[in-house]
Amino acid sequence: MSAAATLVVRNIGELFTGDPVRGVVHDAAVAAHGATIVYAGPQPGLRDVAVGPDAVEVDARGMAVVPGFVDAHTHIVWLGDRGDEYARRAEGVSYEDIAAAGGGIMATVRATQAGSVAELVAAARARAARMLRLGTTTVEVKSGYGMKHDAEVRQLEAAAALTADADLPDVVATYLPLHAAPPQEQSREEFVAGVCDEGVRRAAPLARFVDAFCDAGAYTVEECERLFLAAREAGLRAKLHAEQRSHTGATLLAARVGAVSADHLEHATDEGMRALASSGTVGVILPGASLVLGGPPPPGRRLLDAGAGVAVATDCNPGTCYSESMPLMVSLAVALAGLAPHQALTAATHGGAAALALGDRGVLREGMRCDLCILESPHWIDVAYHLGANPVGTVIRAGLLVTP
Secondary structure, three states: OOOOEEEEEEEEEEEEOOOOOOOEEEEEEEEEEOOEEEEEEEHHHHHHOOEEEEEEEEEOOOOOEEEOEEEOOOOOOOOOOOHHHHHHHHOOOOHHHHHHOOOOHHHHHHHHHOOOHHHHHHHHHHHHHHHHHOOEEEEEEEOOOOOOHHHHHHHHHHHHHHHOOOOOOEEEEEEEEEOOOOOOOOOHHHHHHHHHHHHHHHHOOOOOEEEEEEOOOOEOHHHHHHHHHHHHHOOOEEEEEEOOOOOOOHHHHHHHOOOOEEEEOOOOOHHHHHHHHHHOOEEEEOHHHHHHHOOOOOOHHHHHHHOOOEEEOOOOEOOOEOOOOHHHHHHHHHHHHOOOHHHHHHHOOHHHHHHOOOOOOOOOOOOOEOOEEEEOOOOOOHHHHOOOOOOEEEEEEOOEEOOO
């Protein structure tokens, strides 16, 4: 018999399990012992579940329940503001022209480099708190706005501080040293060599993954592969910003090195999509950034047709997608990327977990981590259908109520 439940959620109208076998269960319940689900299924099955005397009982009142969102691509540790760039792009100035004039990523780099860990934590905590209220229970956080080794480490230390806060989503840190163009005072070779040596060594204790921006105007396939080889020696697995703005062969690189995920992918070829499927690399689509920047739509349907795993994430950042809302991204994945509502919601939960190599969450079934959202609707489809709303009423993270 399972250990006595410490949490019971009753009277669930629709339980979207995320499990392809079980699908949606009506008139359902969920029970957890500590952080682990011990029952998820039809409500009558609760009579076979031992419930501890001090268990927390939650009445879902007929509302729907979905897994907690897993946001597998964000840049929430930053300082500064780029609202003026947003307005200039709306007036017709290109992203590339803004960057050439000293804006873009480098504007955020200058502000973030000057910040202390405490300042970075304060700014990022506010964004992470908004994410939690919108149903995100796990979030990936990248560095990439430091460029200098000390500044990159401060970003990763800020991410670690967020991890220690039980009232925020779980945080998975990623070291993103090849993001903005190298500093003018360094040659490109000197910069890349330093990242592959000192940068990787200093980041490894603080991060789980390493990432790079492989695109025109950023870093080449060869430079990114060099970073991945160095990082592998330090125990960091690869993720990759791949072919967001142009076709470079980055998708094939992600497959070749066995990256956990390849993200963006708007300019990836069908050959690249098939390579991701063969390598088990998850394709992460970022529909908010695709919408803001224009160009090809996020390739959700193309990834599925190629047999690849798909995740949906926010890409929350100050330049191209200032949004903490995973429900909005689910809506946009349906509207822009060709996913059906159930596919988009699965990509935002189980798909996000796969893109972070987290096998313990994203699905509501026995033995999995108890991360879930009780909606303010009896219908799970309203996560996608109610465009721009926050459909989440209550969030449970690791078996604990973290929002009322």
